[in-house]
Amino acid sequence: MNEFLVFEGVTKRYGDFYAVRDVTFEVRQGEIFALLGPSGCGKTTLLRMLAGFIEPDAGRILVDGKDVTGIPPDKRPVNTVFQSYALFPHLTIRDNIGFGLKMARRGKAEIAAEVDRMLDLVDLVEHADKKPDQISGGQKQRVAIARALVNKPRVLLLDEPLAALDLKLRQRLLVELDEIHDEVGITFLYVTHDQTEAMAISDRIGVMNRGRVAQIGAPAEIYESPVDSFVAAFIGDTNFLEGRVIERLGDEYSLVAIEAMGEIRVYNDREISPGDEIHLSLRPEKLSIQTSAPAATDEARNAIEGTVEDVIYLGALTRYWVRTGERRLAVERQHSRFLLDEKPPTWGDKVWVRWRADDGYLLRDFAPEHAEMLSLPAETE
Amino acid sequence: MKKGRANIAGNRLEWLLTLPSMGWLLFFFAVPTVLILVMSFKPANAYGGFGEGWTLKAWIDMGHPSYPLIVWRTIWLSLLTTIICIGFALPAGFLLGLIRSKWRNILLLLVIVPFWTNFLIRVFAWKVLLHPLGYLKRALMLVGLASDETLLLYNEWAVLLVMVYTYLPFAILPIYAASEKFDYSLLDAARDLGASASKAFWLVFVPGIQRGLMAAVAMVLIPALGSYIIPDMVGGPSGEMIGNMIARRVFNDRNWPHAAALAGLLMIVTLAPVLVAFFTEKQHAAGATREGGGEAE
Numbered sequence: 001m002n003e004f005l006v007f008e009g010v011t012k013r014y015g016d017f018y019a020v021r022d023v024t025f026e027v028r029q030g031e032i033f034a035l036l037g038p039s040g041c042g043k044t045t046l047l048r049m050l051a052g053f054i055e056p057d058a059g060r061i062l063v064d065g066k067d068v069t070g071i072p073p074d075k076r077p078v079n080t081v082f083q084s085y086a087l088f089p090h091l092t093i094r095d096n097i098g099f100g101l102k103m104a105r106r107g108k109a110e111i112a113a114e115v116d117r118m119l120d121l122v123d124l125v126e127h128a129d130k131k132p133d134q135i136s137g138g139q140k141q142r143v144a145i146a147r148a149l150v151n152k153p154r155v156l157l158l159d160e161p162l163a164a165l166d167l168k169l170r171q172r173l174l175v176e177l178d179e180i181h182d183e184v185g186i187t188f189l190y191v192t193h194d195q196t197e198a199m200a201i202s203d204r205i206g207v208m209n210r211g212r213v214a215q216i217g218a219p220a221e222i223y224e225s226p227v228d229s230f231v232a233a234f235i236g237d238t239n240f241l242e243g244r245v246i247e248r249l250g251d252e253y254s255l256v257a258i259e260a261m262g263e264i265r266v267y268n269d270r271e272i273s274p275g276d277e278i279h280l281s282l283r284p285e286k287l288s289i290q291t292s293a294p295a296a297t298d299e300a301r302n303a304i305e306g307t308v309e310d311v312i313y314l315g316a317l318t319r320y321w322v323r324t325g326e327r328r329l330a331v332e333r334q335h336s337r338f339l340l341d342e343k344p345p346t347w348g349d350k351v352w353v354r355w356r357a358d359d360g361y362l363l364r365d366f367a368p369e370h371a372e373m374l375s376l377p378a379e380t381e
Numbered sequence: 382m383k384k385g386r387a388n389i390a391g392n393r394l395e396w397l398l399t400l401p402s403m404g405w406l407l408f409f410f411a412v413p414t415v416l417i418l419v420m421s422f423k424p425a426n427a428y429g430g431f432g433e434g435w436t437l438k439a440w441i442d443m444g445h446p447s448y449p450l451i452v453w454r455t456i457w458l459s460l461l462t463t464i465i466c467i468g469f470a471l472p473a474g475f476l477l478g479l480i481r482s483k484w485r486n487i488l489l490l491l492v493i494v495p496f497w498t499n500f501l502i503r504v505f506a507w508k509v510l511l512h513p514l515g516y517l518k519r520a521l522m523l524v525g526l527a528s529d530e531t532l533l534l535y536n537e538w539a540v541l542l543v544m545v546y547t548y549l550p551f552a553i554l555p556i557y558a559a560s561e562k563f564d565y566s567l568l569d570a571a572r573d574l575g576a577s578a579s580k581a582f583w584l585v586f587v588p589g590i591q592r593g594l595m596a597a598v599a600m601v602l603i604p605a606l607g608s609y610i611i612p613d614m615v616g617g618p619s620g621e622m623i624g625n626m627i628a629r630r631v632f633n634d635r636n637w638p639h640a641a642a643l644a645g646l647l648m649i650v651t652l653a654p655v656l657v658a659f660f661t662e663k664q665h666a667a668g669a670t671r672e673g674g675g676e677a678e
Binding site: 072073074075078082084086088090100104 | 564566567569570571572573574575576577580585588589591
């Protein structure tokens with residue numbers, strides 16, 4: 001019942017290269033589902049297969065129970081917001097928005113009324129009679145959304161819709177897009193390479209890598225409990241710690257020897273036993289930094305001594321790179337107080353980095369090349 | 382201040398750069414045109430050239446009953462040539478703009494290759510091909526599409542065929558130039574919004590390359606109206622056009638004022654579509670000047 005849009009074993013290859021490889025997932029009716037991944041991961045190929053511009057080599061795509069594979073794009077119950085907007089330059093904004101209704105041979109009066117409703121929704125009434133090259137990028141984006149939505153598609157496909165806009169405008173349009181979604185209640189399939197965009201707008205995210213879906217879940221799920229090193233490194237930033245389990249400390253925790261760092265406690269996110277090799281993802285904002293030695297630690301906390309090697313002040317927060325043993329840890333410190341009254345740790349300071357044992361997450365899979373995606377590669381020099 | 386002076390210097394430079402082409406147009410186009418128009422109001426001189434005084438005789442003589450037929454033939458042959466050329470050039474330009482590989486250059490080369498052979502020789506080749514004893518007729522007779530009496534040469538259809546052949550590249554090239562800049566993703570957008578492939582072509586591609594299309598029409602229609610060599614070589618008496626008439630007045634009758642009046646008539650016929658194109662283009666340009674004030678992204 002919830003399986004409104006279904007990709008079933010979808011595969012697309014170009015020669016030996018698999019653009020999309022045996023992808024299966026479902027999108028629920030009315031949700032905003034983001035396909036997130038780096039360029040070349042297959043997300044746009046999936047979107048274009050749903051739109052009808054590319055036919056899969058294998059598998060099916062179902063919209064509301066109906067197989068749409070093989071149906072030409074103009075007969076599919078979906079509409080697309082293109083990355084470059086693709087507004088018709090020779091038509092006014094009004095005629096751009098009305099294009100789909102005209103193709104559907106609706107009456108003139110009906111088209112005019114629907115277009116007016118859309119112009120109102122995206123707040124472009126006063127620009128209705130302008131040509132696309134007379135309005136701004138953000139306005140073009142809203143025209144593109146209105147032009148697609150006016151046809152009342154079963155699914156609205158958005159292909160990197162905000163990629164061409166600057167940061168502030170992107171954030172504002174993101175909020176607008178969310179409001180539009182609340183108003184129309186149409187299922188959105190949102191393709192992006194920008195993780196903040198995906199997290200901000202979507203109900204669920206499908207993270208893609210090399211033609212496959214690596215993980216599907218709510219934004220917080222994906223961020224807090226990434227299944228593998230790719231997801232952990234692609235979404236946000238993290239520290240990867242490799243080590244070997246020394247012993248179990250009761251049901252919840254284990255003692256682990258981390259390479260080039262020392263012994264720490266980790267939470268048993270999955271069944272581990274002494275001797276197992278483990279990979280831990282530790283988000284920088286979960287770590288705290290202090291200049292004084294901590295009091296005796298309980299078993300649920302870790303404290304590691306180190307030296308501040310680099311400091312990057314970012315306004316809302318400061319990022320520290322702390323050397324502990326033969327490796328570095330990225331630590332983020334939020335500034336919830338007026339910073340000039342404080343004496344924050346600085347270059348060369350001796351510090352203690354602390355975190356709760358259950359704030360790390362044990363990865364199911366780890367590939368060393370994903371460490372290269374972090375802002376601070378794990379090993380130095 | 383500085384900016385203002387830079388602008389004045391820029392304007393002066395612009396003028397200097399335009400001067401040679403303006404001079405060229407003045408001496409080799411405007412002056413001869415005026416001279417010819419003036420000549421058409423002079424009396425004829427049997428020994429060539431023209432006589433003293435002024436007269437409307439050359440213009441009045443064009444009322445001769447044989448003229449409307451030739452003017453009409455010139456117009457419909459040229460229009461049909463244009464329509465057929467555009468009919469071929471639109472899909473050709475569409476494909477040339479779409480393909481992105483070495484194939485595009487190869488195909489473009491094929492469009493341009495005929496220019497490497499002298500125009501007269503190419504028309505003469507058609508004459509050989511269409512000759513009553515030529516390969517084409519014999520081949521057509523073999524498959525039963527032509528009989529012994531069929532005439533492929535020396536009629537309007539031969540003129541039409543050779544004109545289409547000659548002017549086709551002039552239609553393809555401007556359309557290609559426009560389609561090369563055309564954003565083909567607009568066709569995806571049209572399909573996505575429910576347009577069939579042919580609707581996307583006519584409602585989005587054709588308006589998108591409108592300027593190239595207008596240029597193609599002008600590049601074919603205007604020279605076609607002034608054709609002389611093609612009807613002269615493959616047209617025969619039933620394929621004559623205004624150009625042949627002018628030549629006959631000059632070379633056979635030595636009636637220069639009459640030829641000049643005919644040339645004036647041809648210019649009026651030619652100018653009409655150009656003026657239409659000019660004014661619609663001007664409106665278009667007026668709409669487009671606001672582009673500059675658009676948005677920086």
